[in-house]
Amino acid sequence: MTNRNALTVLGRSNSSNVQKVMWLLDEIEQPCVRVDMGGQFGGNKEADYLAKNPNGVVPTLIHGDVVVWESNTILRYLANHFRANGLYPTDSVGRSWVDRWLDWQLSSLAPASRNLFMRIIRTPADQRRPDAIEEARAQNAELFGLLDRFLERSEYLGGASFSIADIAVGPLAYRWFTLPVERPHYNNVQRWYDALCKREAFRKHVIEIGLS
Incomplete structure (x- = not known):
């Protein structure tokens, strides 16, 4: 059974x-x-x-x-x-903030992050194309710049508290901060990412796994 x-x-x-x-x-x-x-x-x-x-x-x-x-x-x-309402609000406005970042992660950030990741980590060193890596790096920098501007007025992606929106974007932020590329310094993204790094579950399931 x-x-x-x-x-x-x-x-x-x-x-x-x-x-x-x-x-x-x-x-x-x-x-x-x-x-x-x-x-x-x-x-x-x-x-x-x-x-x-x-x-x-x-x-x-x-x-x-x-x-x-x-x-x-x-x-x-x-x-x-599991009624984790603190992570996924039940009111329509609060939920819409979480949902829009979930959709953004899938439609915008995920493809850009995957391109950068694949062109470095999953491509043998002698086959990497600097122009392709730079193209993907610039696209990711632009998207994290968008994120930085939003986080200037919000503690987390869904508002004042941690939510599944942060969980969706967090692993890709780890890749952005860990891949060997030049990154603009975004104060607000850095503050948000530092807060994620303090969470034991993020460290266990993302940081400790590493890039492979």
Whole structure:
């Protein structure tokens, strides 16, 4: 019989999308089993996995009989199910602030971050193209500049308190601050990132994993 409360995350620990799910689960103190999947572990293109997640990417959340895919949808699902209202407001205005940054992370920051990451970390040194790296670096710098201007008037992305919006963007901020590229000094992004670095769950599921 299926344990209706059991939580399983399918996905490798060095995926930024898996990291944010694991980070949230730690923040809300919900134990789970994580199964290595995707990347060097494979398995995400096999029929059994595709029956759960037709996109064949990670992560996939299994919660009893419920299967959820798309990382930011998983964040919303977990916050709603476990009533983590402090991390995902129930009022329409507060929720809209969190939702817009979740969407921005997926539509704008994630593609730019992935380009920079892939062109450095996943490309052999002798095959790296400085012009392509610079193009991606400049795009990320522009996006973090946008973030910096917003954070000039807000403590966190969703407002005065930490939320799943910060969890969604945090792993990509780690990459930005860790990749060997030149970065403009954005005071507000730095202050926000320093606050994330003080959170044990962020250190455990993002910083300690490193770049690979």
